[in-house]
Amino acid sequence: MLLAMPDEHLIETSVEQRTLHEGRFITFRVDTIEDADGGRHTREVAAHPGAVTVIPLLGTELLMVRQYRHAAGAVVLELPAGTLDRAEDGSIEDPRLAAPRELGEETGHEARTWRALGAFWTAPGFTDERMHLYLATDLVPLQQYTGPDEDERLDVVRIEYRSAMAMADRAEIVDAKTLVGLFRLARLIDAGELAIP
Numbered sequence: 001m002l003l004a005m006p007d008e009h010l011i012e013t014s015v016e017q018r019t020l021h022e023g024r025f026i027t028f029r030v031d032t033i034e035d036a037d038g039g040r041h042t043r044e045v046a047a048h049p050g051a052v053t054v055i056p057l058l059g060t061e062l063l064m065v066r067q068y069r070h071a072a073g074a075v076v077l078e079l080p081a082g083t084l085d086r087a088e089d090g091s092i093e094d095p096r097l098a099a100p101r102e103l104g105e106e107t108g109h110e111a112r113t114w115r116a117l118g119a120f121w122t123a124p125g126f127t128d129e130r131m132h133l134y135l136a137t138d139l140v141p142l143q144q145y146t147g148p149d150e151d152e153r154l155d156v157v158r159i160e161y162r163s164a165m166a167m168a169d170r171a172e173i174v175d176a177k178t179l180v181g182l183f184r185l186a187r188l189i190d191a192g193e194l195a196i197p
Contacts, residue, residue, distance in 0.1 A: 008036060011036060012036075015032050025048060025049065030042050030045070046126055049083060049084045050095070052095050052099040052131070053081035053132075054103045054134050054136050055182075056080060057135065057196070060160055061158040063158060064080075065080055067152070067153060067154035068153065077167070080106040082098060082101070095119075095132035099114065100136075105149055109136075111139050113136070114135070114136055115135040115137075118184075119132045122177065135188070161196065164182060
């Protein structure tokens with residue numbers, strides 16, 4: 001079995017770290033690593049506190065957001081998501097607290113039922129960002145919702161979940177966390193763990 005293979009020859013050990021820039025969310029650094037044979041190399045790393053993404057299911061519809069993503073230079077259709085907050089002492093917010101906050105801030109809804117669906121590395125070749133995925137059901141509108149944070153410009157859209165999956169198949173949805181979320185949703189439905197008409 002492939003997973004039973006030993007890993008020792010693959011492991012790299014960090015022997016030095018040099019910070020290039022420390023931003024609000026991301027720290028860019030160059031790590032010097034030593035491989036299993038004693039060779040030294042450099043790795044460029046974007047250190048990130050982690051994030052959450054939410055699959056908000058309202059009946060047969062998903063609540064999704066459209067927003068302009070500067071790095072991509074495009075308006076992107078996505079599941080609601082957000083970065084974990086870092087406290088002044090350096091500790092990172094619990095994803096179970098961040099997910100409801102992000103759902104509320106971006107869609108104006110709260111969920112009565114939550115299910116954790118695991119976590120995944122977004123791009124382990126250059127960042128340590130780990131995304132925590134949640135399913136949110138039994139949604140109700142927030143009473144005092146006035147829209148997203150003032151630094152976020154986004155449109156909330158309702159899309160029937162089958163339509164969203166078809167859009168992903170046609171490469172009309174190209175955001176990785178959204179594709180992972182749709183994949184997990186499809187698996188839950190196919191396995192009979194989630195009943196949707």
